[in-house]
Amino acid sequence: MTPTPGQASDATPDPDALQPLLPADPSALAGYRLLGRLGAGGMGVVYLGRTDTGALAAVKVTHADQADQADFRARFRREVEAARRVVSPWAVPVTGADPDAPEPWMATAFVPGPSLGEAVRAHGPLPERSARILGGAVARALAAVHAAGLVHRDVKPGNVLLAVDGPRLIDFGIARATGETGLTSTDMVVGTPGFLAPEQAEARAADIGPAADVFALGCLLAFAATGRPPFGSGALDALLYRTVHDEPDLAGVPEGLLDLVRQCLAKEPSARPTAEEIAGRLTEDTPGAPADWLPAPVVATIAARSAAMLALPDIDPTAPGTDPAGPAAPAPSRRGFLLLGASAAAVLAAGGGAYALLRQREDTDGKNPAPTTRTTWSIGVLADLSGPAREIGRAQERGARLAVERFNAVHKGKPFTLELKVSDDRGDRAGAFAAARRLTSDPSVLAVLGPTSDDTGIAALPAFEEAGVPLLTTSAGYHLLTLRAGSGPQNTTVLRAIPSHFMAGTFLAWSTTLLPQVRHPGVLQERTDDNYSWQYVSGARYGFRQAGLKPHFRVVPGRATDYRRIIGEMIDAGIDTYIHCGVRSTAVLAARALNELGFTGPRFTGQHVFGPQFLKEAGSAAEGWFVCAPVIDPVQRAADPKQKAADRKLTQDFLDAHRKRYGTTPAFYTGESFDVVNLVTTWLATSAGKGPLTRKGLWQALRTQKYTGAMGGYSFDKDADLAGVGTFLYGVQKGAYKYLGPAPGGPANTKSATSKKS
Missing domain, CATH: 1.10.510.10 (Transferase(Phosphotransferase) domain 1)
Incomplete structure (x- = not known):
């Protein structure tokens, strides 16, 4: 249609x-x-x-x-x-x-x-x-x-x-x-x-x-x-x-x-x-x-608005198309003068920052190359450090900081050093653009890790497109960050180091097919975060179609709270598996309702539920759930005998550096952020002697990189989306997440695709 x-x-x-x-x-x-x-x-x-x-x-x-x-x-x-x-x-x-x-x-x-x-x-x-x-x-x-x-x-x-x-x-x-x-x-x-x-x-x-x-x-x-x-x-x-x-x-x-x-x-x-x-x-x-x-x-x-209509210019004393009684030039209107004055005031108020941004644009247009005398460049972090996703945002900042410190330690005495510049968007869409501009208007910032969430990413994106600064994300899966709708401009700004929500939903559906008893899955879409849930449902629909299964779909408003009734209706419809496409708070309600109703089938959910808060809030009702997420537990990876010894050492080195710097085991998303910033710094280290560093061409260069880090390998397709699977399956056992391995790249009864991180 x-x-x-x-x-x-x-x-x-x-x-x-x-x-x-x-x-x-x-x-x-x-x-x-x-x-x-x-x-x-x-x-x-x-x-x-x-x-x-x-x-x-x-x-x-x-x-x-x-x-x-x-x-x-x-x-x-x-x-x-x-x-x-x-x-x-x-x-x-x-x-x-x-x-x-x-x-x-x-x-x-x-x-x-x-x-x-x-x-x-x-x-x-x-x-x-x-x-x-x-x-x-x-x-x-x-x-x-x-x-x-x-x-x-x-x-x-x-x-x-x-x-x-x-x-x-x-x-x-x-x-x-x-x-x-x-x-x-x-x-x-x-x-x-x-x-x-x-x-x-x-x-x-x-x-x-x-x-x-x-x-x-x-x-x-x-x-x-x-x-x-x-x-x-x-x-x-x-x-x-x-x-x-x-x-x-x-x-x-x-x-x-x-x-x-x-x-x-x-x-x-x-x-x-x-x-x-x-x-x-x-x-x-x-x-x-x-x-x-x-x-x-x-x-x-x-x-x-009515007053603005009264201020419009009068009708010309001569009819349009006739010659006036002289060649006098039109006088500027008061409205135009005010607009010009406001624009000039805004530029002057910006001061040196506006001038620096102008110079940076000149530096990256190919006509006026960036000076080679700069001794300090910066990597930016745009993250939610004080809002609803602050646990993820702080993990991302720590991973980026470790990567910058590693670069400076390894390349001490080289032509330049790196700094980390951080901007907190507070998880607020309304302030995300201004938070992004604090980074993109700084001519020393070559690339930025972020954002933490989809909404702030969409709001901030114009600042990066305007300045030509690459944006690399480890947690925002909204498809329009890289895929333009209709005849919109092609993405030349974002590199997404996780699957889009649509692909994550597909991998989630295929993960359920690992269990032979799954025949009639029930998929709940709740609309608290409508873009996320709809993309997950669309991906799940595609995945189940590939597997030859016909799910029972249910859609509920984000404000729904009577999950006992909602899930009871799904159970009455004959579901044998429950898939929750929604946020953590409603997954907690669903987990409790499933327990109260005595449902014994498998329960699956995705990225927006994954994390320690779900375990804490759902308590015993979280037991037995399967959760797909775009991150790996580095402790379990370092101890995994299936990994190559060299890869396990990379992970262990990261763990040791984090414990030394912060005194704790890294939270989820820290390792992926560490790797993605290392992807950037590795390219900078190999390119520093080949000419002046500028933002111009950096996104294209990074998109073609194939990088292996502490959490696995990274490469990107032509749309700058992560190549491969990049989704990982966890089971909740005894109140903790147990890493079960990469999600399948196809239905379990077909040959799986290669995963991002092995």
């Missing part, structure tokens, strides 16, 4: 982000003076326009190459006709259009307010009264849509604008006449996953009617009241699956709205109320005095 989100071009961006017109843009169109760009995409451009009377409009103009396609022009004409058929004070009206122009265009009234999505992200969920007013107004708009014989099909937070006198429904780009299916492919999902009905998620075109909009309205109300979609977020396939099969997560929906939202979210279209019925149930809540229906912060946002 191919999900097709609705066009978002009618949405109103922040006027502060209004972009100037480009030289190729028209200055006027059909009576609208164009003031700037509101947005642009592959389909066309949306301009902010103004009539001679001062009325503002969002003017959408399609690209000429799109207009040359007969089906596109037909869709655009249908959008115009659909929008014109809807008459409601709660729907944004069309103020002009020409679908037959060389570049078809349509203008709608401009609403200088945020979308519901923007408002909730910036200021949090709406109070109950605001949500009720919102629902009533959107229901009235939908009632008008349905009365016109249409189905909107893309009711979502981005398509509802907030104004002082009430909300406005926008974007009829994928609206259809009721019962119309001829222009929709039977296998195409139309709408926005997370805000569409089960019949849309399954592409049942014949069943998509007004009730689908009501389901979306239920999702919209839940989002407005709680700040999150009722079926979670993450991968599109996961959202579609949960929409069809899972119950919505309505925790936090006010009691006064709960029954109505539940009725809207009924799986069967016939069980949902009509938009008109919903409007009738919410009639007591309509906006009174302007703006009294919204929280004060949202009203302030609307006021600020």
